[in-house]
Amino acid sequence: MDSTNTPALETERLILRRFTEKDLDALFHIYSDEEVNTYLPWFPLASVEEAGVLFKEKYLEVYRQPHGYHYAICLKNGQAPVGYIHAGTDGSHDLGYGLLKEFWHRSLVTEAARAVVGQLKKDGVPFITATHDIRNPRSGGVMKQLGMHYQYSYEEQWQPKDIPVIFRLYQLNLDGQENRVYMEYWNQSSIRFKEAGV
Template identity: 65%
Template sequence: MENHNTPTLETERLILRKFTENDIEALFDIYKDEEVNTFLPWFPLKSLEEAEKFFKDKYIEAYKQSKGYKYAFCLKADNIPIGYVNVSIEENHDLGYGLRKEFWHKGMVTEACRAVVKQVKKDGFLYITATHDINNPRSGEVMKQLGMSYKYTFEEQWQPKDIRVTFRMYQLNFDGQNVRVYKEYWNKYAVHFIESDI
């Protein structure tokens, strides 16, 4: 069986590739920043040891699968990871991303995501979804730039942080079936609604 796990991609400014053992320090730089990780499910990493464990648990395991999209993205100049893009191979096909603060507001997340979205479409995905905390509207702007459209809002008691979060769910269908809406979060969480002014 052909391995479709995180094929290397290139954009104008970036290389997207797998994280490797040599990237632990760069991975730590991305995941240790409190501001970067405010709207992410995990707590900021506190040490290189934690970063190493995180790499093994989140990335090494995923790279053993036959298919996957867990990318480090790096500037072409030095090939050092400054952020990540993931698309889940679970049914939600959830798109997630993070970027070191000093590279914010340069369009890099959108550039990296576009490349990954193109790849999953090519590989036969029918759609992707993405969610963002309503207190993080910039993330929603990335979703809109990718052509995703708002579907609904839901409240979740978020783990492991154990905080109440209101999420907006966006979706992009690749096959023109625009009535398709991924309903799992809507069905799972008691508080859900559609905002009229998004």
């Protein structure tokens, strides 16, 4: 399988690379932590076997696409991934991330995200979006540090947890079209509004 569709990226402190089957223990560690996954739609993984299924369904499928932006976040002084960062290849170009809590508050996700955004811009992706649960404002802080701008809030019945969640949508246009706003979530939701002072 050609790895050029997910080129490795390097920052001051990090290597961003594809997940491999050798990373199943690390994937399990990241995706099984209840606190890390509190504001994510899926339930924490219960076994390494479940991590194997996740790897095949979530990562290998993306790596087969012409461009796949699903990265393992690895410290330069360590081999095992400590988190992940994804940029969707669908119409939303949604940015998502997760990091083991012992590595929180070091700006590692922001550093990783800047590298991914640079690659997306290089590849001609016109914009990115990102959403966060309003109960998780720290995630919104990462979005602001990337230069993303708040656009609107909306409610979604999140699956598979099947709970209603209010999200804030942020967007960064990479091609100079500053007035573009991704409206798909707004159009799909019956509860939608713009918050002042976000």
